[in-house]
Amino acid sequence: MAVLGAPGDGIRSFCWSNPEHRERFRKLVAFNAGIFDELIFDDLFMYNCRCDLCQRARGNRSWTEFRLAIMKEVGENLVVKNARSVNPKINLIFKPPNWYEQYQFSGYNLEAQPKVFDMIYAGTETRDTVNTVQHLQPYQSYGLMRYFEHIKPGKFGGGWVDPGQRQTLNRFAEQLEDTLFARPKEITIWSWGGLLESIPQSNGPAKVTSILGAVAGDAYEKLDSFLSKLGQPYGVASYKPYHSSGEMYLTTTSG
Numbered sequence: 001m002a003v004l005g006a007p008g009d010g011i012r013s014f015c016w017s018n019p020e021h022r023e024r025f026r027k028l029v030a031f032n033a034g035i036f037d038e039l040i041f042d043d044l045f046m047y048n049c050r051c052d053l054c055q056r057a058r059g060n061r062s063w064t065e066f067r068l069a070i071m072k073e074v075g076e077n078l079v080v081k082n083a084r085s086v087n088p089k090i091n092l093i094f095k096p097p098n099w100y101e102q103y104q105f106s107g108y109n110l111e112a113q114p115k116v117f118d119m120i121y122a123g124t125e126t127r128d129t130v131n132t133v134q135h136l137q138p139y140q141s142y143g144l145m146r147y148f149e150h151i152k153p154g155k156f157g158g159g160w161v162d163p164g165q166r167q168t169l170n171r172f173a174e175q176l177e178d179t180l181f182a183r184p185k186e187i188t189i190w191s192w193g194g195l196l197e198s199i200p201q202s203n204g205p206a207k208v209t210s211i212l213g214a215v216a217g218d219a220y221e222k223l224d225s226f227l228s229k230l231g232q233p234y235g236v237a238s239y240k241p242y243h244s245s246g247e248m249y250l251t252t253t254s255g
Helices: 019-033 052-058 063-086 140-151 169-181 212-224
Strands: 038-041 091-094 119-123 156-161 186-189
Touching: 019 038, 019 063, 052 063, 063 091, 119 140, 140 156, 140 169, 156 169, 169 186, 169 212
Parallel strands: 038 091, 091 119, 119 156, 156 186
Antiparallel strands: none
16 A cells, blocks of 8 residues: 655545545445435545655646545545445535635535535634644634535535634634524534543443533523524625635635
8 A cells, every 4th residue: 555645744634546545435435324314524534645646646737736626526426426326315414624725725625526415514613823733713613604605505504613622611612602603504513522521430420521511501501692683694795716725814705
């Protein structure tokens, strides 16, 4: 098997140029489609491998052009056609992270993939810029929701939040609040295990030690008192071409 990624890559995707990786992924999708009626493809459904196989397959294309084309094909064949051959009723959800200006660089194809998936979902996480590795603006948790609603009208599921890398509890609550301000159909907190961290007790039951559930509950309770009065969320209309990049901290929204 070819070496996956390159030294220093950190998070590494499947190598979509490698037949063994593709077959492994195909089997995983088919296996899960045989069990579940809904699958969501989370943040790491991307392409950042730069091994020799990828170098040769890329040819004269830029990495962005190459990755966008490959992930379009992967979505159409290894996900949608593959899953439906096992379970024709399955609901397939494409969920990119909150990487607004950088989607295309890792193959997230917001032009092609939402057309073949049944639904899309938005990662609305933000990050503490001092204590974590990402610098994601808090307002993106709101603005990204508006952007995605216009990419696939009527088939946008909601926002996905996580407490990422143990950032402050205030920032965790802020992500939930900013996402809810955009009035999503639903909101998902990842992961369930993070909400249930516990210490085994000598008398049997474990004591839950995570306070993330309490923080989320407090945020929800406060917003429930006035969310119904917010009306229709909107923003300043602007133009955001697919696969474009140029302004890291400008979030495109529209009424």
